[in-house]
Amino acid sequence: MTLSGIIIRWGDIVNKYLELFLTFLKIGAFTFGGGYAMIPLIQREVCENKKWLTEDDILEVVAIAESTPGPIAINAATFVGSRTAGTFGAFCATLGVVLPSFVIISLISFVLKAFQESKAVQYAFMGIRAGVLALILKAVYTMFKAAKKHVVSYVIMAAALILTAFLKIDAVYVIIGCGIFGLVWSLIFRKEQNDDPD
Amino acid sequence: MILIELFLTFLKIGAFTFGGGYAMLPLIQSEVERHGWLTQAEVVDFIAVSESTPGPLAINMATFIGIRTGGVLGALCATLGVVMPSFVIILIVAKFYEKFRRSRAVDGVMYGLRPAVIGLIGAAFLSVGRTVCFPNGFQSSVFSDVRLWVSIAVFALAAVLAFKKLHPIVIILISAVIGIIAGYVFGMQI
Numbered sequence: 001m002t003l004s005g006i007i008i009r010w011g012d013i014v015n016k017y018l019e020l021f022l023t024f025l026k027i028g029a030f031t032f033g034g035g036y037a038m039i040p041l042i043q044r045e046v047c048e049n050k051k052w053l054t055e056d057d058i059l060e061v062v063a064i065a066e067s068t069p070g071p072i073a074i075n076a077a078t079f080v081g082s083r084t085a086g087t088f089g090a091f092c093a094t095l096g097v098v099l100p101s102f103v104i105i106s107l108i109s110f111v112l113k114a115f116q117e118s119k120a121v122q123y124a125f126m127g128i129r130a131g132v133l134a135l136i137l138k139a140v141y142t143m144f145k146a147a148k149k150h151v152v153s154y155v156i157m158a159a160a161l162i163l164t165a166f167l168k169i170d171a172v173y174v175i176i177g178c179g180i181f182g183l184v185w186s187l188i189f190r191k192e193q194n195d196d197p198d
Numbered sequence: 199m200i201l202i203e204l205f206l207t208f209l210k211i212g213a214f215t216f217g218g219g220y221a222m223l224p225l226i227q228s229e230v231e232r233h234g235w236l237t238q239a240e241v242v243d244f245i246a247v248s249e250s251t252p253g254p255l256a257i258n259m260a261t262f263i264g265i266r267t268g269g270v271l272g273a274l275c276a277t278l279g280v281v282m283p284s285f286v287i288i289l290i291v292a293k294f295y296e297k298f299r300r301s302r303a304v305d306g307v308m309y310g311l312r313p314a315v316i317g318l319i320g321a322a323f324l325s326v327g328r329t330v331c332f333p334n335g336f337q338s339s340v341f342s343d344v345r346l347w348v349s350i351a352v353f354a355l356a357a358v359l360a361f362k363k364l365h366p367i368v369i370i371l372i373s374a375v376i377g378i379i380a381g382y383v384f385g386m387q388i
Contacts, residue, residue, distance in 0.1 A: 028252065028253050028254075029252050029253070030252060031252055031253065031254070032249070032250070032251070032252055032365075032366070032367060036219075038254070060295070060299075063299070064288070064291060064295060064298070064299070065288075066216070066217060066308075067216075067304055067308045068216075068284065068287050068288060068291055069212065069213050069214060069215055069216055069283055069284065069287060070212050070213070070215060070256075070280070070281075070283050070284025070285075070287065070288075071212070071215065071219070071222075071254045071255070071256035071257065071280065071281075071284060072217070072219070072254070073253075073254035073256070073257070074254065074256070074257070074280075074281050074284040074285065074288075075284050075288050078284060078285050078288040078289065078292075079288050079291075079292055082288065082289055082292040083292060087289060090285065090288070090289055090292075091285075094281060094285055097253075097254070097257075098253075098254075098257050098277060098281060100252055100253055101251070101252065101253025101254060101257040101258050101261060102253075102257065102261050102273065102274075102277055104251050104252065104253065105247070105248075105251060105253075105257075105258050105261040105262050105265070105273070106261060106265055106270060106273060108247060108251060109261075109262055109265045109266065112247070119381070119382075119388075120378050120381075120382075122381070122388045123377045123378045123380070123381025123382065123386065123388070124374040124375075124377050124378050125239075125243050125246070125374075125377065126345065126348070126349070126377045126380075126381060126386070126388065127348075127352050127373040127374050127375070127376045127377020127378065127380070127381075128243065128246040128370055128373045128374050128377060129239065129242045129243065129246070129326075129329070129330045129349070130330050130348075130349040130350070130352035130353040130356060130373060130377075131246070131352060131353070131356040131369050131370050131372070131373025131374075132242050132245045132246050132249070132326065132370070132373075133242075133323070133326050133327055133330050133353050133356075134353050134356030134357040134359075134360045134369065135245075135249065135356070135360055135366050135369065135370075136220060136223070136245075136319065136322060136323045136326055137323055137357055137360070138357070138360035138361060139219070139220045139319060140220075140316060140319045140320050140323055141361075143217075143315070143316050143319065144316055147312060147313060147316060148312075152309075152313075153312070153313040154313070156310060156313035156314050156317065157313040157314070157316050157317040157320070158317065159314075159317065160313070160314040160315075160316075160317025160318050160320075160321070161317035161318075161320045161321050161324075162317075164224055164317070164318055164321035165320070165321035165324045165325065170228055171214070171224040171225045171228055171318055171321075172210065172214050172225065174314060174317075174318065175214050175216070175311065175314060175318070176214075178310040178311055178313075178314035179307040179310050179311050179314075180307075180310070181310045182306050182307050182308065182309040182310015182311060182314075183303060183306035183307045183309075183310065184306075185306070185309065185310065186302070186305065186306030186309050186310075187302070187306060190306075190309070
C-alpha cells in the first residue's frame, strides 16, 4: 500500500469515528424521554441515512438492550458503535449520546438553583410532581400491557411490588432474587424458550 | 469521599437497571435515601426535569444528582458510573451475540426479570404517590389541606392526558401551570 493509500485509509477510519460521534450526538440531543423514544431515531439515522445496519439488526439491538443491564440508550449506542467500528466506535457513539444530556442538565441545574427559592417555581413543582405521578402510572400500565401474562409472571410482579414497597427490601436484592428465580424456574419447568402458556 | 461514592453508587444503579428509564427509579430512590443526598420530593422533581430535557432519562438523572451533590466533577463521576456497566457488558455481548441470543440462561434470567421490573416500577409509583399526597407524613389534618386536593386533581387530569398519549413534556407543562395558578389562588404555604 502506498503512503497516500494509507493516509486515505486512515482518513476513512477517523471519518467513521467522527460520523458515529456526530450521529449519536444528534440522537442524544433530539430524543426526549430516552430509551424507547430513541429507537425510531436510531433506525432512521443508522439504517436509512448511514446504512450501517439493517432493520433486522435494529430489532436485535432492541432485544439485546432489553436483556442487558443499563440504560437502553447507552446499550443501543454501544452496540451500534461496536458493530460498525469496533470498541473505539462504541466509545465514540456512547460519548455522543451522553454529551448533550450532560451539558444541558448541567446548565439547567444552575438555572434551577438560582430560581428554587421563588414561590412560582415551588408552586410549579408542586403541580409537576402530581403530573410525574401520572407519567409513572402510564409507564407501568404500558409495560404491563406488553408483558406476557401467565401465573408465574403475575406472581413475580406481585412479589417484587410487595417486597420493595411494603417490606422495604432493597431493589438490588429484589432484582437478583427474581433473576435467580426466573433462571431456576425456567431450567426446571420450561422445556424450550418462549413456551410460555398464555 | 463524595466523588468515589457517587461513582460507585451509580455504577451499582447502572448494573442493576433492566429496561432503562423508570425501571431505575426504585434503585435511585433507595440509594439517594440511604446516602441522604436528596429528599424524595427532589427526586420526583428531577424526573420531571429529566423528562423535559433531551437525552436518556438515566443519564439526565445521574448528571443532575451528581451535580447537586458533588458539583460538575460529581456529575461526571455519576454519569461515568451509570454508563460503565452497559458499555462493558454490551462490548462483550456484541462479540458473542449469537450465543447470547440463544442462551437458555439469559432467557431464564429475563423470564424472572421482566415481570420484576414492572413490580418495581409499581412500587416506585406508590412511593412517589406518598411523596406527592403526604409530603409531610400522614396526619388526619392532611385531608383539610388544599394541597392534597390540588395534587389529586392535577394527577387525575395528567393521567387522562397521559392515556390520551399526549407528550410527557406537554403534560409536565400543564401540571406546572395548574400548580402555579392554584398556588397563588389558594395562597399556599410551601
